[in-house]
Amino acid sequence: MNKIKSILIVSLGITIAGLVSCDSGNIRRTPGHIYAPDMTYSRAYDAYTSNPNFADSMTSRPPVAGAIARGHVLPDHLKEGDTMAYKTFTTAVRFSEDDLKEGHRLFNIYCGICHGTNLDGQGPLFASGKFASMPANFKDAKYLHMSVGQMYAAAKYGKNMMGSYAAQLDAQQRWMVIAYIKKTQSENGGDPFTLGEATVKADSAKGAMIAKVGK
Numbered sequence: 273m274n275k276i277k278s279i280l281i282v283s284l285g286i287t288i289a290g291l292v293s294c295d296s297g298n299i300r301r302t303p304g305h306i307y308a309p310d311m312t313y314s315r316a317y318d319a320y321t322s323n324p325n326f327a328d329s330m331t332s333r334p335p336v337a338g339a340i341a342r343g344h345v346l347p348d349h350l351k352e353g354d355t356m357a358y359k360t361f362t363t364a365v366r367f368s369e370d371d372l373k374e375g376h377r378l379f380n381i382y383c384g385i386c387h388g389t390n391l392d393g394q395g396p397l398f399a400s401g402k403f404a405s406m407p408a409n410f411k412d413a414k415y416l417h418m419s420v421g422q423m424y425a426a427a428k429y430g431k432n433m434m435g436s437y438a439a440q441l442d443a444q445q446r447w448m449v450i451a452y453i454k455k456t457q458s459e460n461g462g463d464p465f466t467l468g469e470a471t472v473k474a475d476s477a478k479g480a481m482i483a484k485v486g487k
């Protein structure tokens with residue numbers, strides 16, 4: 273009995289001692305130990321902290337001017353309104369069946385409302401009379417032979433009543449949409465389709481590969 277009593281008293285004592293040692297009254301008098309201070313307190317400047325090394329004191333720097341993100345195509349250097357340049361402008365990229373499918377999808381989202389999902393210029397916005405200006409009928413002789421550069425410029429800068437789609441489609445996506453239009457035109461009396469992967473020539477294959485890195 274005595275043995276049990278003393279065991280109880282000792283364990284009670286240990287518990288109280290434990291509780292007391294935990295309660296420091298919310299005031300830390302010692303800094304405690306940090307296992308790896310270099311990891312706890314970064315020596316590098318954190319993203320949003322002020323940085324004395326730069327005049328504007330910002331730690332997060334914008335990309336160097338002219339830098340191209342991985343997977344993005346090179347800048348096109350087209351100038352808005354330079355219609356002579358539009359005519360000869362083209363791309364070295366060649367488009368796979370998947371790219372054409374994606375072009376079709378994007379066309380239906382962004383262009384079909386006016387140009388019609390079967391490319392006849394009779395999209396619901398125009399056909400319903402809500403949009404007065406006739407969108408290009410891509411199956412019409414006037415557009416069947418239009419150069420890819422002119423189409424690219426229309427998607428990038430807009431044309432008369434048609435607005436620019438530069439903010440909705442990046443360069444690669446614009447080309448996918450145009451490849452899809454050109455492919456469909458080639459099956460409807462247009463010129464032979466030259467932007468397909470199967471039509472790639474040995475010398476341009478390398479350029480196309482570089483432009484497609486990381487895609």
Ligand code: HEC
Nearest residue numbers: 382383386405406407408423426427431432433434437449
């Ligand atoms: C709001 C309606 C509308 C939408 C959406 C639209 N277009 Fe158009 N588009 C037009 C009209 C209208 C014209 C005729 C412009 C003219 O010649 O006056 C046109 C003309 C064009 C032309 C011929 C340009 C030229 O130089 O004659 C191309 C190519 C074209 N659009 C491509 C596209 C593509 C690609 C998209 C989708 C990214 C698109 N359009 C979305 C209304 C639209």
